[in-house]
Every structure is written in C-alpha cells, then in structure tokens.
Amino acid sequence: MTESKTMEKVACYHCGDDCLTTAYVVEEKSFCCNGCKTVFEILSASKMANYYSYNDHPGATRARTDKRFDYLSSADIVNELVDYTDAQITIVTFFIPHIHCSSCLWLLEQLNSINPAIHYSRVDFLKKQLNIRFDQQRISLQQVVELLYDVGYEPLISLQDIIKKQNGLNKDNLVQKIAVAGFCFGNVMLLSFPEYFGIAEYESTFKHFFGWLNILFCLPVVFYSGQGYFVAAWQNLRKKIFGIDFPLALGIGVLFIRTCVEVITYTGAGFADTLCGLVFFLLVGRFVQQKTYHHISFERDYRSFFPVAIHILEDGIDKPVPLSQLKTGHRVLIRHNEIIPADAILLKGEALIDFSFVTGESIPVKKTLGEVIYAGGRQTGEAIELEVVKPVYQSYLTQLWNNEAFTRQKDNRMQTFNEKVSRYFTIVLLTIAFGSLLFWLPTDVRRGFAAFTAVLIVACPCALALSTPFTMSAALSVFDRNLFYLKNVAVVEQLAAIDTIVFDKTGTITTGNSKEIKIDGLLSTKEQLLIYSTCINSTHPLSRMICQYLGTQQRLEITRYAEIPNLGILATIDGHRIRIGSSKLVLGYKEIDDQVSKVYLMMDEEVLGFFEFTHRYREGMENIAKLDVSYQTYLLSGDQDHERMELSRFFKRDTTMHFNQSPQQKLDFVQALQQDGRQVMMMGDGLNDAGALKQSNLGIAVTDDVNNFSPGSDAIMDGRSFHKLPAFLRFSKDTINIIRFSFLISLTYNFIGLSYAVTGKLSPLTAAILMPLSTVTIISFTSLATHFAARKRKLA
Amino acid sequence: MSIIYFLIGCSVLLALLFLAAFFWAQRSGQNDDLYTPSMRILLDDEEDPPAEK
Numbered sequence: 001m002t003e004s005k006t007m008e009k010v011a012c013y014h015c016g017d018d019c020l021t022t023a024y025v026v027e028e029k030s031f032c033c034n035g036c037k038t039v040f041e042i043l044s045a046s047k048m049a050n051y052y053s054y055n056d057h058p059g060a061t062r063a064r065t066d067k068r069f070d071y072l073s074s075a076d077i078v079n080e081l082v083d084y085t086d087a088q089i090t091i092v093t094f095f096i097p098h099i100h101c102s103s104c105l106w107l108l109e110q111l112n113s114i115n116p117a118i119h120y121s122r123v124d125f126l127k128k129q130l131n132i133r134f135d136q137q138r139i140s141l142q143q144v145v146e147l148l149y150d151v152g153y154e155p156l157i158s159l160q161d162i163i164k165k166q167n168g169l170n171k172d173n174l175v176q177k178i179a180v181a182g183f184c185f186g187n188v189m190l191l192s193f194p195e196y197f198g199i200a201e202y203e204s205t206f207k208h209f210f211g212w213l214n215i216l217f218c219l220p221v222v223f224y225s226g227q228g229y230f231v232a233a234w235q236n237l238r239k240k241i242f243g244i245d246f247p248l249a250l251g252i253g254v255l256f257i258r259t260c261v262e263v264i265t266y267t268g269a270g271f272a273d274t275l276c277g278l279v280f281f282l283l284v285g286r287f288v289q290q291k292t293y294h295h296i297s298f299e300r301d302y303r304s305f306f307p308v309a310i311h312i313l314e315d316g317i318d319k320p321v322p323l324s325q326l327k328t329g330h331r332v333l334i335r336h337n338e339i340i341p342a343d344a345i346l347l348k349g350e351a352l353i354d355f356s357f358v359t360g361e362s363i364p365v366k367k368t369l370g371e372v373i374y375a376g377g378r379q380t381g382e383a384i385e386l387e388v389v390k391p392v393y394q395s396y397l398t399q400l401w402n403n404e405a406f407t408r409q410k411d412n413r414m415q416t417f418n419e420k421v422s423r424y425f426t427i428v429l430l431t432i433a434f435g436s437l438l439f440w441l442p443t444d445v446r447r448g449f450a451a452f453t454a455v456l457i458v459a460c461p462c463a464l465a466l467s468t469p470f471t472m473s474a475a476l477s478v479f480d481r482n483l484f485y486l487k488n489v490a491v492v493e494q495l496a497a498i499d500t501i502v503f504d505k506t507g508t509i510t511t512g513n514s515k516e517i518k519i520d521g522l523l524s525t526k527e528q529l530l531i532y533s534t535c536i537n538s539t540h541p542l543s544r545m546i547c548q549y550l551g552t553q554q555r556l557e558i559t560r561y562a563e564i565p566n567l568g569i570l571a572t573i574d575g576h577r578i579r580i581g582s583s584k585l586v587l588g589y590k591e592i593d594d595q596v597s598k599v600y601l602m603m604d605e606e607v608l609g610f611f612e613f614t615h616r617y618r619e620g621m622e623n624i625a626k627l628d629v630s631y632q633t634y635l636l637s638g639d640q641d642h643e644r645m646e647l648s649r650f651f652k653r654d655t656t657m658h659f660n661q662s663p664q665q666k667l668d669f670v671q672a673l674q675q676d677g678r679q680v681m682m683m684g685d686g687l688n689d690a691g692a693l694k695q696s697n698l699g700i701a702v703t704d705d706v707n708n709f710s711p712g713s714d715a716i717m718d719g720r721s722f723h724k725l726p727a728f729l730r731f732s733k734d735t736i737n738i739i740r741f742s743f744l745i746s747l748t749y750n751f752i753g754l755s756y757a758v759t760g761k762l763s764p765l766t767a768a769i770l771m772p773l774s775t776v777t778i779i780s781f782t783s784l785a786t787h788f789a790a791r792k793r794k795l796a
Numbered sequence: 797m798s799i800i801y802f803l804i805g806c807s808v809l810l811a812l813l814f815l816a817a818f819f820w821a822q823r824s825g826q827n828d829d830l831y832t833p834s835m836r837i838l839l840d841d842e843e844d845p846p847a848e849k
Contacts, residue, residue, distance in 0.1 A: 054839070105832065106839045125832040176822055183815050187808065206800065213804070 012036050014152070016057030036061065039152040043107070046114045048151075051107045058103035059152045068335075069149070071309030071320035072142035072157075080322075081141065081157065089119065090136045094148070094155035099128040107151060115139060115147060130155070158304040174290070178283045181225040184217040185276035191217075195269040196765050211263035214272035222256045226279045244422035244465050247429055251460025252279060258453045271457060274767045278462050281775045289469035289489050298487045299712050302376070302398050302687055306341050313385065328388050335383040342375050342388045343395040349384035353377035356506075358397055358638075358663075358688050376687055400663045400691045416493050417739055418468050422461070429459050436758040444760075451760035457767060458753030463746030463778040467739055470779050474786035475735045482795050483718035484728060485706065491714050494698040495732035500678040501627065502670060502692065505637035507685035508702045509624070509650075511616045511719060517549050521601070521609015529553050531601060534571045534578050538563055542599055543580075546611055568599070578603050617650075620723020625650045627726055632678070636661045636669060638688050667691035687711055727793045734789035741785070742778050749774035 010019040012032035024031035027044075031037040039059060043051055051058060071077055084091040098104065104123070108130050111121045117138035122131045130153075134144055148155055191210045199207050226249075233249035236242070252275065259270030297304070309320040313331040323341055326332070331347070334340055340353070351367040358376040367373055373386065375395035392398060433455040440448035472489035479486055486492065503509050523531070533556040535543040540563075560572040568581010579586050579602040586600035586607065601608040627633055634656045635647060641659035651657050658669065666684075670692045673680045682689065682696035685703060690711035693699030701710035704719045717725075753770050756762045790796040821827060 102835050102839060105835055109836075123832055124829045125835060126829070173822075175827070176819060179815065179818050179822075183811060187811060191804075203797070206797075209801070213808075 011057060012061070013052065014040050014057065014059035015061040016059075017061050032061065039150065042150050048107060048110060048114065051103050054103040054106060055101045058101050060098040060154075068338075069142050069145045071307075071311075072145055073140070074309060074320050074322065076322050076325075077309055077320075078141050085136065088135060088137070089133055090141065091131070091133050092141065092144070094130045094132070094145075094157070096128055096130050096148070096153050096155050098153055099123060099125065099130070104153070108148075108153060111147065111151075114151070115143075118144065118147075157308055158306075174283065174287055177225040177228075178280065178287060180220050181276060181280040181283055184221045184225075185273070185280045188214050188217045188273045188276045192269065192273045192764075192768070196768070207269070208263075208266065211269060214270060215260055215263055218256055218259060218272050218275055221276050221279050222252060225283060226252050229282070241419075242423045242426040244418055244425075244461060247422070247426050247456075247459070247461050248282065248465060250456055251462075254453050254456040255460075258457070269764050271764050271767055274457065274764070274771050277768075277772055277775075278460060281462060281772075282465055285466040285469040288473045293485055296485050296706050296716055298714065298716065300710065301401055301690065301712055305376075305687060306339055306392070310341055311335075323392060326388060326392055328391060330388045332386050332388060333383060334379045334386060336379060336381060338379055340373055340375055340377050340379065340386065341395075342392045342398075343390040344373055344375075344386035344388045346371050346373055347385045347387055349382055351379060351384050352381045354380050356686075358686065397663065397687060400667070403664075403667060403691055403695075416468070416490060417736060417743075418464070421743060422464070425461060425464070429456070432459070432754065432758070436760070439758075440760055447760040450762075451758055454757035454760060454762035455754060458757040458762060458770065459750050460771075461746065461750075462771060463749060463774040464743060466775060467742035467746060467778050467782055471735055471738050471742065471782040471786055474783050475731070475790075478731065478786065478790040478795050479728065482724055482728070483706075483721040484715065484724070485717070486715045487713075491698065492732050492735055494679075494714065495681070495729065496736045497679050498631070498681040498698060498729065500632045500634070500673055500680045502634045502636055502673070502680060502682045502696070503624075504666075504682075504684035504686070504689045504692075505635060505639060505643070505647075508683050508689075509618055509621060509635075509722075511618055511704065517545050518612045518614070519549075519609065520612055523601075523608060527601075527603065527608060529556060530573055530576060530578055530603065531580065533558065533573055534561075534569055534580055537561055537571075538569055542611075542613060543569070545613070546580075546599065549611075576603055577605070618719060618722040620725070621650050623723055623726050625652070627729075628652060631729075632656075634658070634669075634673075636666050636692070638662070638666075638686075663688040663691050667695045670695045683717075685710065724795065727795055731789060731793045731795055734793070735786065738782055738785045738789065742782050745781060746774055746778055749777070 010022075010030045011017070012019050013029040014031055014036035017032045019030045019032045021032075022030065024034060024037040026037060026040060029040065031040065036059060040052075043049060072081075079085075082090050082092045096108075099108070105125060108123050109121055111118045111132070118132060118134045120131075120133040123129070124131070130148075132144060139147075145155060145157070191213055194210060195207065229245055229249045229252060232243070232245040236245055255271050255275040255278070259272050259275060262268035262270040303323070306323055309322050310326050310330075311318045311333040312321050312326070313333055318333050321330075326342060328342075332341070332344065346367050346369050348369070351371075351373060352364045353367055353373055354364045355374075355377045358374070364380050365377075372389065374397060375390075375392070376397040390396075393402065433452050436455055437448050437452040440451050469489065472492050475492050476486055476489060479492075486495075528550050532547055532550045532553040535546045535550075536555055537558065538544075556573050558571055558573050559575075560570075562570045564570070564581070564585065566582070567585040568579065570585075571578045571580075580599060583589065583598065583600055586602045599611040599613070601610060624633065633651060635651050635658065637657075637659050638661055639659060641657070644654075644657060644659070647657060648654070661669065666689060670680050670682055674695070674697070679698075680696045681698040681700065682692045683700045683702055684690075684693050685701060689701075693701065693711055693713045698715070699713040700715045700717050701713040702717050702719055702722060703710045706716055706718060710716055749770060753762075753767070756766055787796065
C-alpha cells in the first residue's frame with residue numbers, strides 16, 4: 001500500500017510541478033525541489049505565507065539554485081541599470097518575466113516588510129516590471145536582486161533592456177493631442193448648432209461672437225493637435241513623395257483659412273466643426289494604430305542573449321567585467337549553464353558545450369583543450385577557463401550583426417496599399433480642385449475660390465486615412481488572440497504579400513528536443529554495455545542519443561568497427577558481432593515507415609529489437625505541406641541532413657531543403673530569393689536565424705514562451721498556434737480586401753461631396769454631416785468585416 | 797440675451813479646468829498603468845498586524 005501512496009502524483013506547493021520525490025516536505029506541504037522549498041521557508045519566516053492563499057502554486061520552479069549576481073557589485077554595471085541614484089536612495093526598474101498573478105503582485109509589493117531598507121516597490125502588471133526604491137546605504141543592488149531571487153522572482157537583466165529604456169523616452173503626447181482636439185470639437189459643435197438651426201437677423205451679433213470663438217478653438221486644434229500632419233506632409237514633399245499626409249494637411253490648412261476668412265469678412269460661419277472633427281478622428285485613428293506589447297520585445301539581438309557581465313581571471317582572482325569591456329587575451333571563467341560570450345580557446349576543464357541555440361543541435365558537444373569554442377554555446381558541467389581570441393562583436397556568431405542587413409533601415413519594404421493609392425488620389429484631387437477653379441474663374445472669381453476650397457475640404461481623405469488603421473488594429477487583435485504577435489500594423493500587409501516561405505528546422509518546425517527515443521525489446525545489462533560501447537564511437541546524432549539514453553557506462557575495447565554512411569555500424573566487441581542501424585543493414589530489406597525512424601539492433605545474427613525515434617514536429621505540419629500550392633516553401637537547417645527522408649513529406653521537392661547552413665548562408669539564401677523578386681517570409685527561432693529573419697521581407701520568430709529570448713523579428717508566434725499559419729496568411733489577405741472595399745466606400749462619399757463642392761455651393765452643414773457620417777461608416781464596416789473574416793478563418 | 801456671453805464664458809472656463817485636470821493626470825503618470833490597480837484593490841490588507849510594534 002505504501003508503494004501506491006508514494007506513486008500518487010503530488011503537485012509542488014510552490015510551483016505546481018509534479019513532485020518526483022518525497023524528500024522535500026515542510027509543514028505537510030510537498031515541494032518538487034530544494035529551491036522551491038527554500039522559497040517557501042523564506043516566505044513563511046517573513047510571515048508572507050499569504051502569498052499562497054491568493055492563488056494555487058503561484059511560484060516559478062526553482063530547480064537551479066545557484067545565485068550569480070556578484071557582477072552587480074561592479075559600479076559600471078550598476079550605473080547602467082539604475083534609473084536614479086543619490087546619496088540616500090536608488091530607484092531601479094526590473095523586468096520580471098514570471099509576474100503572472102495577484103500573488104506575484106502582492107508579494108512583490110510587500111518587499112518592504114521582508115527588508116525595511118526597501119522603501120517602496122510597485123508592480124506594473126502588464127509590462128511585468130517592478131519599480132523599487134531602496135536605501136543604498138543599507139542594501140546594495142546586488143542584495144536587492146538576490147532578495148528577489150530568494151522569493152522566487154529573478155529579474156531578467158540584460159544590457160539591451162537598458163538601451164531600450166533610453167530609446168523609449170521620446171514619446172509623442174498623442175493622448176494629449178486627442179484630448180485637446182476632442183475638447184475643441186465638442187465646444188465648436190455646440191457653438192455651431194445655432195448657425196445650423198438659423199439665427200434671427202437681430203441676433204447676428206451672437207453669430208459673430210460664435211464665429212470668433214470657433215476660430216479661437218480651432219487654433220490649438222490646427223497648431224497643436226494637427227501639427228504632426230503639416231510636418232509629415234512637408235517632409236514627404238521634400239522627399240518628393242505624395243503620401244496621404246499631403247491631402248490631409250492641405251485639407252486641414254484650407255479648412256482653417258476658409259473658416260478664418262468667412263468669419264472675419266462676415267460672409268459665413270466657416271467649417272470650424274468639420275475641421276475639429278477631422279483632426280480628432282484622424283488622431284483617434286493614429287492612436288488605434290499604435291498597439292504595443294509591453295512584455296514582448298521585437299528588437300532583441302545577441303546582447304540580450306549573452307550575459308551582462310563576464311568573470312575574468314586576473315592574477316588568480318576572478319572579477320566581473322561588463323560584456324563590452326571584454327577584450328582578446330582575457331582569461332574568462334565560465335561555469336555551469338553560462339554562455340560563452342566570445343570565440344575563445346579552451347585552457348582548463350572539461351568542456352561540454354550545448355550549442356542548441358546557435359545551431360539547433362540539442363546534444364552537447366565535447367571540446368578538447370586548446371580547441372576554439374565559438375561564442376553562443378552554453379557550458380554544461382564543471383567550470384572551465386578560456387582565453388578570448390576574438391572580441392565579442394567579431395565572433396563567429398555575432399559578426400552576423402555586422403552585416404548590412406542589420407545596419408540599414410528596411411527599405412525593401414513594399415509600398416502599402418495606402419501609399420500606392422494616395423499618390424493617385426492626390427493628383428486627381430488637385431486636378432479636380434484646379435479644374436473647378438479655372439471653370440468658375442472667368443465668370444465668378446469668388447465662386448471659383450469657393451469651389452476650389454470646397455473640393456479640397458470635402459475630398460479630404462479622412463475615411464481613407466482611417467480605413468487602414470482601424471482594419472489593421474482589428475486584425476492585430478485577432479492575431480493577438482491567436483498568440484501571434486505582430487510588431488506593428490504594417491506587418492499585416494507584408495504578410496498578405498508573401499509568396500515564399502522559408503522555414504528553419506530545429507525549434508521552428510520541431511519542438512524542443514527534436515526526437516523522442518523509445519526502445520522496443522528488452523536488453524540485458526551486458527547487451528546494453530555492448531551497444532553503448534559501439535555507439536559511443538559514432539558521431540551520428542542517433543548514436544549519440546542512444547548513448548545518452550543508455551546512460552554513462554564503462555566503455556569496452558572494440559576489435560573491429562566500421563560505420564557505413566546512411567546505413568549503420570558494424571562492430572565486433574568481445575567476440576560478439578554487432579550490427580546497429582537501418583532495417584536495410586540489419587534485416588536485409590527496406591522498411592518503409594516515414595512516421596518514425598528506427599534503429600535496429602542485432603547481435604550474433606539475432607535481432608534484439610529496435611530503438612524508435614519519433615520526430616516531434618509541430619502540430620499542423622500537414623497544413624504547411626498544403627501551402628505548397630500557393631507559396632514556395634523552403635527548409636533551411638543548420639543540422640546535418642539525417643532527417644531529409646522524414647521531411648520530404650512536407651517539402652515535396654528535394655531542392656527545397658538545404659542542410660548544413662551557417663547563419664551567414666541562411667541570410668544569403670534569403671537575399672538570393674529576394675533578388676529573384678520573391679517576397680520572402682522567414683520563420684526561425686534561434687540566434688542562427690537572426691540574419692535571415694532580418695534580411696527577409698517578414699521575419700517571424702517562433703517560440704514556446706514569448707517571454708523567453710527570441711531573435712529580433714517583425715512578429716513573434718507562439719509555437720502552439722503554428723498550425724494556424726495557413727489561416728493567418730489567408731486572413732491577412734482578407735484584411736487587405738477589407739481595406740480596398742472600405743476605400744471604395746470612402747470614395748463614394750467623396751463623390752457625393754464633390755458633386756456639391758464643384759458647384760462652389762458647399763454648405764458648412766453638408767460638410768459637417770458628411771465627414772462624421774463617412775467616418776462612422778468606415779469604422780463600423782471595417783470592424784464588422786474583420787470580425788466576420790476572422791470567424792470565417794476560424795480565428796475568432 | 798446678453799447673459800449668453802457670461803454663460804458661455806463660464807462653460808468654457810469650466811471645460812478648460814477639466815482639460816487642465818486631464819493634462820495634469822496624464823503628465824503625472826496616472827494613466828500609465830491602467831491595469832494593476834484593478835488587481836491591487838482585490839488584495840486584502842495584512843490580516844494580523846506584525847506582533848512587534
């Protein structure tokens with residue numbers, strides 16, 4: 001009975017993972033590891049056990065228990081991290097990815113009662129940030145971070161976040177502009193009503209009073225809120241681009257001048273309310289367009305993957321230096337789980353480097369003394385000493401970022417539909433305006449100018465300017481709901497224009513460890529030993545996985561050994577003849593099963609069984625194969641071509657699969673496709689894809705956790721929605737169609753308005769009705785249509 | 797009807813006050829985080845105040 005009791009699954013009280021052992025039990029609460037237990041003990045000692053009462057298992061698993069924050073004692077690094085510091089207090093903001101529930105919020109804002117030297121701590125839940133104010137006399141930054149770590153909230157400290165913070169400062173005060181425009185719009189409307197309903201002749205003093213007030217309200221709208229449009233139009237004109245900003249600025253300007261003239265000369269009421277409404281709606285459109293994901297970064301590069309500081313050894317003492325100060329010749333100390341920051345020579349220790357993030361190969365590679373180890377590998381096992389041979393930014397991996405793809409602005413962006421249309425729009429608009437001016441000029445000068453300005457007012461492409469932002473932002477939130485995060489609204493149009501898709505293999509179309517190993521058949525200890533001793537000699541990934549599966553064993557002397565490429569291994573050990581490999585080698589015939597790959601085992605002409613390797617391709621790879629019809633699909637892999645057979649299910653033609661690609665080759669491949677005129681979408685996950693992602697027209701980083709590191713890209717896709725990719729592509733095309741259709745609607749309104757305008761008899765009332773009406777139509781049409789399109793593609 | 801001049805003056809002044817209040821709120825960062833306070837309010841205060849005091 002006791003047996004079955006221990007086998008019962010118990011969730012860790014702290015993090016909710018399964019407890020595999022009963023070794024960690026405190027106060028009748030089970031923990032999965034010592035780390036989780038320690039966190040609980042610290043919290044209950046500080047009377048913080050309430051933490052567990054708000055949510056079940058609020059913590060993050062704490063399998064790793066080594067603290068590594070001594071680099072925070074370096075003044076250089078501290079200065080770069082803190083927001084503000086003086087003699088008494090220091091203010092710092094940390095990004096803590098684990099913030100996810102009310103318990104997190106509660107605990108992190110109670111830091112003060114754990115250590116009174118922390119004056120204040122405030123969480124921004126959506127940004128996953130913690131703002132801390134502390135007394136630096138009584139607690140150092142390092143101790144603060146260690147405290148956070150102790151309570152289970154390790155901040156993510158990387159130098160790139162610091163840079164980002166500085167860039168984020170210059171924010172335009174769009175909300176204030178909208179507030180001003182809205183304020184004036186409301187007041188002007190109120191003051192214009194008497195005019196529309198008619199003011200008796202004897203009350204005409206009111207009329208002028210209202211007129212003057214209207215002009216007063218228009219001033220901040222034009223010169224504060226609408227300022228951006230004039231600036232943009234001027235900049236575009238100088239670059240000889242007729243963007244949509246030009247007709248908008250023209251419209252605003254003409255509206256303002258005509259209103260002033262009419263009011264000053266007592267000839268009319270002007271178009272003050274149309275003007276304010278126009279600017280207000282335009283700004284709202286611009287606001288909607290700005291969607292920001294606070295917790296996702298699209299701009300990461302190797303710096304946010306690499307550590308902030310490195311331990312260098314000088315005269316036998318190790319001291320932390322910031323990554324930027326690492327020079328060739330430095331002797332660095334890399335401990336378990338740390339990343340090698342620059343190409344370096346191994347001087348001491350047993351190096352077992354995991355290059356999974358660089359190459360996608362998940363099995364650690366052994367390196368011998370004196371060998372050069374490329375940057376980006378993660379040491380597993382004991383601490384090693386290395387001598388840096390290349391600066392960080394010139395290392396094998398990081399030199400990719402010196403490529404021009406990273407330095408230049410993305411000018412290979414295609415023109416958006418809006419840009420294309422607005423050029424013709426501007427030309428047609430000016431033609432009609434001048435046409436009507438010339439038509440009336442010989443007979444009636446005043447009517448000519450009235451018609452000229454009326455055309456510019458009524459054809460002001462308000463609805464056109466709004467259709468894109470509203471459709472795109474609706475589309476963006478549909479993508480967002482489906483765990484596909486786009487950098488900005490322009491990416492939707494890019495997505496619709498794609499005709500070529502390039503996939504990375506490991507991590508992108510496979511998950512985590514690409515294969516799962518299972519054994520069919522029973523092996524005695526002796527047989528296991530023999531198989532291990534055979535496979536350990538081979539560098540084939542499957543052999544290495546078998547070795548890993550069998551665990552470290554004593555290696556036997558081999559008498560004969562032969563490895564036949566693509567088939568397997570023949571060996572003789574201890575007088576036993578061993579065959580390990582494909583069915584063709586072992587059984588003598590070819591077995592066709594493309595779901596799994598099998599490695600058969602034979603000893604002394606007797607088949608022992610087989611190892612089965614299931615490829616863990618992402619769900620929905622079949623959908624990807626169907627994309628073949630309308631898209632060209634390619635596979636680029638950093639790996640050897642061992643999986644070519646299995647992958648041919650998804651990539652029909654052999655020429656579309658490229659193996660053994662270096663990061664630079666991947667970039668070049670994408671570039672070559674682009675030179676053939678293809679619109680390339682790259683999907684990748686690792687640092688090795690960073691170049692290709694950047695070079696491509698649309699780079700999508702696929703990741704299993706959006707808070708984890710992902711290379712710089714235009715969009716980030718959660719691995720769970722990978723199977724929806726075809727739906728995403730179709731939906732993006734629907735979105736473009738919606739924009740086109742709403743453009744037609746806005747054109748219809750323009751034509752109705754123009755038919756009044758060219759006669760020179762546009763009443764302010766018509767303009768005041770037409771403008772908001774078209775805006776409302778466009779907004780409701782785009783929102784509804786996007787919603788239905790999402791339902792149709794099963795994305796809603 | 798001249799009272800209208802006075803009334804409009806009052807209403808505009810009042811509206812300007814509200815606009816100024818909004819500017820102040822925006823500038824002092826009250827609208828920076830619109831989500832966390834909604835969670836914060838659900839958390840109870842300390843149930844048993846610390847014994848030492």
